[in-house]
Amino acid sequence: MIEVNNVTKRFGDFVALDGLNMHVERGAIYGLVGPNGAGKSTIIRHLSGVYKQDEGTVT
Known part of the structure; x- marks a missing residue:
């Protein structure tokens, strides 16, 4: 199972x-x-774990 909740990623x-x-x-x-x-x-x-989110969760 993949659960992505309220994920935000910023680059600058x-x-x-x-x-x-x-x-x-x-x-x-x-x-x-x-x-x-x-x-x-x-x-x-x-x-895949290469990036870490700025906000939210990845399970």
Whole structure:
């Protein structure tokens, strides 16, 4: 299971993630779709432990 609650990530003045909430059930398959700059790679880096969020929780 993946639980993302109110995650915010800033790079200087740029806000890459702004209060993101996401819940993925165990065994589910999800895709991340969006334009460039939407935060897809940023949330994957949080899920893999590469980045630490400024606010919120990732479980």
